[in-house]
Amino acid sequence: MSELIRTLPPSDKPIIHIKDATKTFGAVKALRNVSLDVHAGEVVVIIGPSGSGKSTLLRCINRLETVNSGEIWVEDVQVNSKNCDINRVREEVGMVFQQFNLFPNLSVMGNLMLAQTVVRKRNRAESEHIARRLLDKVGIPEKADVFPTKLSGGQQQRVAIARALAMNPKIMLFDEPTSALDPEMIKEVLDVMLDLAKEGMTMVVVTHEMGFARAAANKIVFMDHGEKIVETTPADLFDNPQHERLKQFLGKIL
Amino acid sequence: MAQIEPTAPRPFFDPRGVSRNILERRSWFLVFIALDIFVLYGIFTSPILIEAWNFVVVGIGVTLQITIFSFLFSIIIGLIVALGRISKNIIIYNVTTLYVELFRGLPLLVIILIFAFVVTPALIDVIAGTDVLPGIPFLDNLIQQMVGINPAVIETTSLRARDIDPVIRIVFAFAVTYGAFMSEVFRAGIESIGRGQMEASRSLGMSYFEAMRHVILPQAIRNVLPALANNFILLLKDTSLASVVAVPEISHLTRQYASNRFRYPEGLLILSFIYANLTILMSLGVIYLESRLQQDKHDE
Numbered sequence: 001m002s003e004l005i006r007t008l009p010p011s012d013k014p015i016i017h018i019k020d021a022t023k024t025f026g027a028v029k030a031l032r033n034v035s036l037d038v039h040a041g042e043v044v045v046i047i048g049p050s051g052s053g054k055s056t057l058l059r060c061i062n063r064l065e066t067v068n069s070g071e072i073w074v075e076d077v078q079v080n081s082k083n084c085d086i087n088r089v090r091e092e093v094g095m096v097f098q099q100f101n102l103f104p105n106l107s108v109m110g111n112l113m114l115a116q117t118v119v120r121k122r123n124r125a126e127s128e129h130i131a132r133r134l135l136d137k138v139g140i141p142e143k144a145d146v147f148p149t150k151l152s153g154g155q156q157q158r159v160a161i162a163r164a165l166a167m168n169p170k171i172m173l174f175d176e177p178t179s180a181l182d183p184e185m186i187k188e189v190l191d192v193m194l195d196l197a198k199e200g201m202t203m204v205v206v207t208h209e210m211g212f213a214r215a216a217a218n219k220i221v222f223m224d225h226g227e228k229i230v231e232t233t234p235a236d237l238f239d240n241p242q243h244e245r246l247k248q249f250l251g252k253i254l
Numbered sequence: 255m256a257q258i259e260p261t262a263p264r265p266f267f268d269p270r271g272v273s274r275n276i277l278e279r280r281s282w283f284l285v286f287i288a289l290d291i292f293v294l295y296g297i298f299t300s301p302i303l304i305e306a307w308n309f310v311v312v313g314i315g316v317t318l319q320i321t322i323f324s325f326l327f328s329i330i331i332g333l334i335v336a337l338g339r340i341s342k343n344i345i346i347y348n349v350t351t352l353y354v355e356l357f358r359g360l361p362l363l364v365i366i367l368i369f370a371f372v373v374t375p376a377l378i379d380v381i382a383g384t385d386v387l388p389g390i391p392f393l394d395n396l397i398q399q400m401v402g403i404n405p406a407v408i409e410t411t412s413l414r415a416r417d418i419d420p421v422i423r424i425v426f427a428f429a430v431t432y433g434a435f436m437s438e439v440f441r442a443g444i445e446s447i448g449r450g451q452m453e454a455s456r457s458l459g460m461s462y463f464e465a466m467r468h469v470i471l472p473q474a475i476r477n478v479l480p481a482l483a484n485n486f487i488l489l490l491k492d493t494s495l496a497s498v499v500a501v502p503e504i505s506h507l508t509r510q511y512a513s514n515r516f517r518y519p520e521g522l523l524i525l526s527f528i529y530a531n532l533t534i535l536m537s538l539g540v541i542y543l544e545s546r547l548q549q550d551k552h553d554e
Contacts, residue, residue: 064453091459101454105472114468115458160454167458 007200008040021070048223094164154185327429332436369427443474
């Protein structure tokens with residue numbers, strides 16, 4: 001199954017390079033001079049209290065938000081430059097949302113095939129083949145012809161992951177993928193994400209699931225008030241927290 | 255601490271809560287059918303009413319023709335203008351907004367007169383050319399072909415305002431006016447779709463227009479189908495205004511008949527009978543459409 005997943009050869013050059021990103025919403029500073037490098041095959045988990053700018057940072061990577069200043073590079077393309085063809089970047093950067101955002105007017109298969117045919121210009125047979133194999137991968141092959149509103153939250157989120165994977169992205173962004181789920185459905189989604197991480201997918205994950213962070217992350221970033229406070233390994237962060245605000249945050253959630 | 259509501263509030267109108275008993279829900283229609291049969295019997299047992307009927311009924315074709323063509327063109331205009339109204343481009347936004355506000359603000363009767371007697375002749379002048387205007391020969395010949403002028407003389411003659419049939423002028427006026435109303439319907443539909451749908455489409459690499467076409471509009475149009483159908487009925491009734499520019503639709507024929515023979519009650523009875531039946535037929539279509547949509551929502 002793993003040949004479906006696009007893994008990249010390790011390289012010294014970061015695949016995502018964020019330098020001094022700053023973003024304001026009116027008077028609110030959502031990002032303050034955040035810099036972050038993600039290398040191919042890495043799983044980077046971003047944690048922090050709500051309003052700390054984690055989601056904004058993630059959404060700036062595929063330009064759902066634009067930064068006010070600073071630079072964001074995905075491979076060799078500067079995403080925040082006006083000249084970049086953002087659609088070509090987004091083809092290579094899959095995104096999974098907190099609210100799933102499946103297309104309710106299409107069946108599960110339709111959801112998985114739409115972007116393949118429209119954007120990747122694959123023919124029906126090929127995109128259907130890929131869609132079915134991805135549904136197998138996320139464990140719900142029997143739901144192929146069901147409409148999204150008939151699915152549980154966990155199933156919807158797994159379809160959303162499969163939909164993003166169907167584009168063969170080089171990078172996957174996860175924006176609090178389990179925050180809208182009932183507790184008993186969180187595991188099924190995290191298992192799919194853990195599989196992806198094991199297969200070598202490059203992932204940036206905003207989450208409150210510390211278990212996932214500990215198990216899958218190569219690197220963990222703690223943000224607060226739009227600033228990157230700590231960037232370190234999970235073991236270091238959880239077992240030996242140094243920073244005062246990080247200690248407070250971990251004290252509240254662990 | 256504020257008390258948290260344990261259950262979701264009951265919707266103001268819950269179609270599932272309404273009785274599905276056909277007699278309770280459709281009695282108005284049975285009464286209408288009974289009235290219909292009564293009037294129909296009256297018409298076909300009276301030689302005078304039959305005469306009126308025969309005179310007026312030939313206009314139904316023109317009435318429906320105007321309705322259907324105006325509706326199709328206004329949908330196209332409405333869709334394009336709706337996209338302009340939600341555009342971030344300030345020029346496009348302001349131009350389309352001016353159009354909508356202007357044509358919503360003018361009475362339809364006034365617009366019809368302007369289009370028939372001012373806009374059409376002016377356009378013909380621009381296309382055919384005058385002493386001071388050069389004209390557009392290519393368009394001139396094309397339109398002459400379309401309105402059925404003898405191909406042998408097209409090269410030598412110019413288009414004249416009287417070549418343009420009143421029906422075409424009326425469809426023009428209706429399409430532009432209803433386009434303004436339709437654009438508001440479509441805009442409401444598009445804005446009813448959460449922004450997450452657009453974000454998800456764009457994050458998969460689709461362009462803005464690909465996302466609109468494949469994701470947003472299919473959902474938006476489905477949400478506004480009843481409103482579109484409602485506009486269709488309004489449009490059908492408004493075609494009676496076309497009688498002011500001598501289009502031979504049913505209202506115009508009725509006025510002709512009534513004033514020739516001095517039989518207003520008979521003519522107006524026949525006219526109302528025809529309009530009522532046409533619109534009720536469409537209302538039934540709307541009711542069917544809405545029940546289908548309701549069912550689909552349950553299926554999902």
